[in-house]
Amino acid sequence: MGRKVTLACATLNQWALDFDGNRERILESILEAKDLGATFRTGPELEICGYSCEDHFYESDTFLHCWEVLLELLTAPLCKDMIIDVGMPVMHKNVAYNCRVVFLNQKILVIRPKMRMCDDGNYRESRWFSAWSKVRQTEDYFLPRMISKFTGQTTVPFGDAVISTRDTCIGFEICEELWSPASTHISMALDGVEIICNSSGSYAELRKAYVSVELVKSATLKAGGCYVFSNMRGCDGQRVYFGGCSCIALNGSILSRAKQFSLQDVEVTAATIDLEDIRAYRNQIRSFAHLAAQSPSYPRVVIDFSLSLEQDATLPIASSIEWAYLRPEEEIAKGPACWLWDYLRRSGQGGFFLPLSGGVDSSSVAIIVFSMCRMVVDTVQRGDTTVLSDVRRLLGDPEYTPRTPSDLCNRILVTCYMGTENSSKETKQRAAALAASIGSYHMHIVIDKAITAIIEIFSGVTGLFPKFAVNGGCPRQNVALQNIQARLRMVLSYLFAQLMLWARNRPGGLLVLGSANVDEALRGYMTKYDCSSADINPIGGISKTDLRRFLNYAKAQFNIPVIGDIVDAPPTAELEPLQDGRLAQTDEEDMGMTYAELSQFGKLRKIEKCGPFSMYCKLVQTWSGSCSPREVAEKVKHFFRCYAINRHKMTVLTPAYHAEKYSPDDNRYDHRPFLYRANWSWQFRAIDKQLEQHVPVKRSNTGNVTHSNKKVDNSSRMRAGITV
Numbered sequence: 001m002g003r004k005v006t007l008a009c010a011t012l013n014q015w016a017l018d019f020d021g022n023r024e025r026i027l028e029s030i031l032e033a034k035d036l037g038a039t040f041r042t043g044p045e046l047e048i049c050g051y052s053c054e055d056h057f058y059e060s061d062t063f064l065h066c067w068e069v070l071l072e073l074l075t076a077p078l079c080k081d082m083i084i085d086v087g088m089p090v091m092h093k094n095v096a097y098n099c100r101v102v103f104l105n106q107k108i109l110v111i112r113p114k115m116r117m118c119d120d121g122n123y124r125e126s127r128w129f130s131a132w133s134k135v136r137q138t139e140d141y142f143l144p145r146m147i148s149k150f151t152g153q154t155t156v157p158f159g160d161a162v163i164s165t166r167d168t169c170i171g172f173e174i175c176e177e178l179w180s181p182a183s184t185h186i187s188m189a190l191d192g193v194e195i196i197c198n199s200s201g202s203y204a205e206l207r208k209a210y211v212s213v214e215l216v217k218s219a220t221l222k223a224g225g226c227y228v229f230s231n232m233r234g235c236d237g238q239r240v241y242f243g244g245c246s247c248i249a250l251n252g253s254i255l256s257r258a259k260q261f262s263l264q265d266v267e268v269t270a271a272t273i274d275l276e277d278i279r280a281y282r283n284q285i286r287s288f289a290h291l292a293a294q295s296p297s298y299p300r301v302v303i304d305f306s307l308s309l310e311q312d313a314t315l316p317i318a319s320s321i322e323w324a325y326l327r328p329e330e331e332i333a334k335g336p337a338c339w340l341w342d343y344l345r346r347s348g349q350g351g352f353f354l355p356l357s358g359g360v361d362s363s364s365v366a367i368i369v370f371s372m373c374r375m376v377v378d379t380v381q382r383g384d385t386t387v388l389s390d391v392r393r394l395l396g397d398p399e400y401t402p403r404t405p406s407d408l409c410n411r412i413l414v415t416c417y418m419g420t421e422n423s424s425k426e427t428k429q430r431a432a433a434l435a436a437s438i439g440s441y442h443m444h445i446v447i448d449k450a451i452t453a454i455i456e457i458f459s460g461v462t463g464l465f466p467k468f469a470v471n472g473g474c475p476r477q478n479v480a481l482q483n484i485q486a487r488l489r490m491v492l493s494y495l496f497a498q499l500m501l502w503a504r505n506r507p508g509g510l511l512v513l514g515s516a517n518v519d520e521a522l523r524g525y526m527t528k529y530d531c532s533s534a535d536i537n538p539i540g541g542i543s544k545t546d547l548r549r550f551l552n553y554a555k556a557q558f559n560i561p562v563i564g565d566i567v568d569a570p571p572t573a574e575l576e577p578l579q580d581g582r583l584a585q586t587d588e589e590d591m592g593m594t595y596a597e598l599s600q601f602g603k604l605r606k607i608e609k610c611g612p613f614s615m616y617c618k619l620v621q622t623w624s625g626s627c628s629p630r631e632v633a634e635k636v637k638h639f640f641r642c643y644a645i646n647r648h649k650m651t652v653l654t655p656a657y658h659a660e661k662y663s664p665d666d667n668r669y670d671h672r673p674f675l676y677r678a679n680w681s682w683q684f685r686a687i688d689k690q691l692e693q694h695v696p697v698k699r700s701n702t703g704n705v706t707h708s709n710k711k712v713d714n715s716s717r718m719r720a721g722i723t724v
C-alpha cells in the first residue's frame with residue numbers, strides 16, 4: 001500500500017527565447033528531481049520559451065521552437081517514469097493559450113491552459129493570450145505531426161482537467177489563478193484533487209515576498225491538500241526580477257522552499273508527504289466535507305501509474321519549516337545584485353563603469369555591485385561551475401578563480417569621480433574611500449576644461465557669457481551651466497566605458513551604470529540625458545529612504561566605515577559654485593520638498609490612484625499635526641507642477657530593476673501622457689474651493705467623527721466630479 005509521495009518543483013533562471021539554455025536547465029532540474037526521489041516534477045510558467053517573450057508570443061516561431069524542445073524532453077531517457085509538467089504557449093483553434101503540458105513515458109497526458117490572465121503591474125498577459133473559460137471542460141487538441149509521429153497520439157485532452165493516478169489526483173493552477181478571488185484550487189480541492197501544482201512567473205518587489213507564501217499557506221489551510229508552487233528566478237531579459245521562493249506546502253504549513261535571490265540557475269525543492277494526512281485533514285473539516293459532497297466533478301485523465309512506492313512505510317516525511325523573510329535592505333543588497341549579474345553575463349560585456357560622486361545614490365550602486373561580487377565569490381566557492389565559467393568568460397581569463405569580493409570587484413567595476421570647480425574635497429574623498437573599501441578600479445578626473453570649451457563655443461557665436469545665480473545670472477543661465485556639467489559626465493562615461501578595457505589590455509567594453517533613484521525621477525529632479533542616462537540602473541526603482549536603510553545595513557554587514565559619512569552628508573548635486581569652499585546647494589532645498597514627502601506623494605499618486613484633489617484631501621488629514629491645510633495645498637500643487645513639467649523625462653528613463661510599487665517608469669509600468677497642462681487649472685481650483693470650505697473635524701472619545709460645523713458644502717467635490 002503506497003501512501004507517501006515525493007514531489008519536486010524547479011526554480012529556474014530562464015531567458016526569453018534562449019531555447020538551448022532553457023532546455024538544458026529544465027533537463028538539469030529533472031535530473032535533480034530524480035536524484036531526490038521524486039516521481040513528479042513541475043516547473044515555472046512558460047519555462048520552455050521564458051516568461052518575458054512578450055510580442056514574440058505573436059510569432060509562430062516561438063510556438064514551433066517550444067514544440068521542438070518539448071519533443072526533446074519527451075524523447076530524453078532521463079524523463080522516464082516520472083510525471084513531468086512543463087510550461088509553454090500552445091495555439092488551439094487559432095487562439096494562443098499560456099499552458100502546462102503534462103507528460104509521462106513519452107505520452108502527453110493533458111494540456112492545461114491558464115484560466116485567469118494577469119494584467120496588472122508589469123504584466124500584460126491578455127495582450128498575447130486568452131484565458132480558457134470553459135470550466136471543467138476539455139476539447140481534443142490535434143498534436144503537431146512531429147509530436148504525433150513520436151508519441152503515436154493524434155489528439156490529447158486540452159482544457160480544465162485533472163490527472164488521476166492509481167494513488168492520488170493531481171490538478172493544475174497557473175500563477176494568477178492563485179491570486180484570483182475565484183481560485184481554481186478551491187473547486188479542485190472540493191473534487192478530491194490532492195496535489196495542486198502552480199507554475200508561476202511572479203516578479204519580486206520590495207516587501208512583496210510574503211504574498212505568494214501567505215496565499216499558498218491559506219489555500220491549503222482552508223482546503224487542505226498539498227500545494228506545489230514553482231516560480232521563475234532571475235532576469236529573463238526585462239526590468240523585472242522573478243522572485244524565486246518556490247515551495248511545497250501541506251495542510252497550511254510550508255514543508256520546503258527555494259531561495260528568493262540566488263545566482264544558482266537551477267534549484268530543485270522536494271518534499272515527501274503522506275497522502276493520508278490530506279485525507280484526514282479534509283475529512284475533519286466538516287463544512288469542507290459537506291460542500292465537497294455536492295461539488296461537480298472534473299474531467300479526469302486516468303493513468304496507470306502511481307506516484308508512491310508499494311513499500312514506503314520507512315520513508316521519512318517532511319516536517320514544516322518557518323519562512324524567514326528578508327528585510328527590505330537585505331532585498332536591496334541581493335535582488336538588484338542578482339539582476340546585474342544576469343544582465344552582465346548575458347549581455348556579453350566585460351564589466352561596469354560607474355560615475356561615482358560619493359553621494360548616497362552612486363555609492364549605493366557601487367555597493368550593490370560589491371554585493372554582487374560577494375555573491376559570485378560565495379557561489380563559486382560552493383562549487384557552482386556555471387558561475388565560475390561565466391566569470392572566466394566575461395573577464396576573458398580562462399584560468400581565473402575569484403578569491404575575494406574586492407579582487408573580483410577590481411576586475412569588474414571601474415569607478416570614476418569627475419570633479420569640477422564646484423566639487424567639494426569631501427565628496428571626492430568619500431568616493432575614493434568607498435572605492436578603496438570595495439576594491440573597484442578607481443579614477444579621479446577633472447572635467448572643467450571640457451566645460452569651458454563647450455561654453456566658449458556658445459559664447460563665440462552669441463557673444464554672451466552665461467553666469468551662475470551667485471554671480472548675477474538668471475535662472476536660465478544658472479540651470480544651463482549646471483546641466484552642461486551633468487551632461488558632459490554622461491559623454492565621458494560612455495567614452496571611458498568603451499575604452500577602459502582596451503586601456504587595461506582586455507577585450508570588450510563596460511556597461512554604464514546609472515544611479516537616479518525613484519524619487520528624483522518622479523519629481524524630475526535630474527538633468528535629461530545626464531549621468532542618469534546609462535545602460536542600466538539597479539536603483540531606479542528604489543526610494544531614497546530605502547537606499548539609506550540599505551547603506552546603514554551595508555556599513556555593518558560589509559564592514560565599510562566610510563558609508564557612515566556618505567549617509568550623514570546632505571544630498572547635493574554640487575553643480576553650483578561653492579561659497580567659501582562650502583556647499584551652497586542641497587537637494588531638498590532645491591526640490592522644495594523632502595525625500596520623505598516625495599515618497600508619500602509617489603505612493604498616493606501611483607498606488608492609491610490619487611489625482612491632485614484626492615491627494616490634497618488625504619494629506620490634509622495625514623499631515624494635520626504638522627501643516628496647515630493651506631501649506632498642504634501648496635505642497636501638493638508644487639509636487640504636481642514639477643511632476644507635470646518633468647514627466648517627459650520618464651520617457652527616456654534608463655531601464656531599471658523594478659522594485660517599487662510606486663515606480664514612475666513610463667516604459668512598461670506607469671502609463672501616462674508626457675505632455676501635461678502643468679497648471680492643472682481645474683484640479684487646483686477644486687483644491688482651492690475645498691480649502692475655502694475647510695472644516696476642522698474632531699474625533700470623539702468613541703472614535704466617531706463629528707464635524708464642528710454642521711454646514712458642510714460639498715459643491716467643490718461635486719464640481720470636481722466626485723459623488724459624496
Ligand SMILES: Nc1ncnc2c1ncn2[C@@H]1O[C@H](COP(=O)(O)OP(=O)(O)OC[C@H]2O[C@@H]([n+]3cccc(C(=O)O)c3)[C@H](O)[C@@H]2O)[C@@H](O)[C@H]1O
Pocket residue numbers: 479482483486524525526527528529530573575590645648674675
Ligand atoms: N514637455 C516636454 N516634452 C519633451 N521635452 C521637453 C519638454 N519640456 C522640456 N523638454 C526638454 O527638456 C529639457 C529640460 O530638461 P533638463 O535639461 O533636464 O533641464 P531642467 O529640468 O530645467 O534642469 C535640471 C534640473 O535638475 C537639477 N538637478 C538636480 C540634481 C542633480 C542634477 C544633475 O544634473 O546631476 C540636476 C538642476 O539643478 C535643474 O534644476 C529642455 O531643454 C527640453 O529640451
Ligand SMILES: Nc1ncnc2c1ncn2[C@@H]1O[C@H](COP(=O)(O)OP(=O)(O)OP(=O)(O)O)[C@@H](O)[C@H]1O
Pocket residue numbers: 354355356357358359360361362363416417418419420423489514515516517520526531532571572573574
Ligand atoms: N562629481 C561626480 N563624479 C562622478 N559622477 C558624478 C559626479 N556628480 C554626479 N555624478 C553622477 O551623476 C549622477 C547624478 O548626479 P546627481 O548630482 O543628481 O547625484 P545624485 O542623483 O544625488 O546621486 P549621488 O547621491 O550619487 O550624488 C550621480 O549619481 C553620479 O553617477
Ligand SMILES: NC(=O)CC[C@H](N)C(=O)O
Pocket residue numbers: 045117118123174175176177179200201202203
Ligand atoms: N504571472 C502571473 O500570473 C503573475 C500573478 C501574480 N499577480 C503576481 O503578482 O505574481
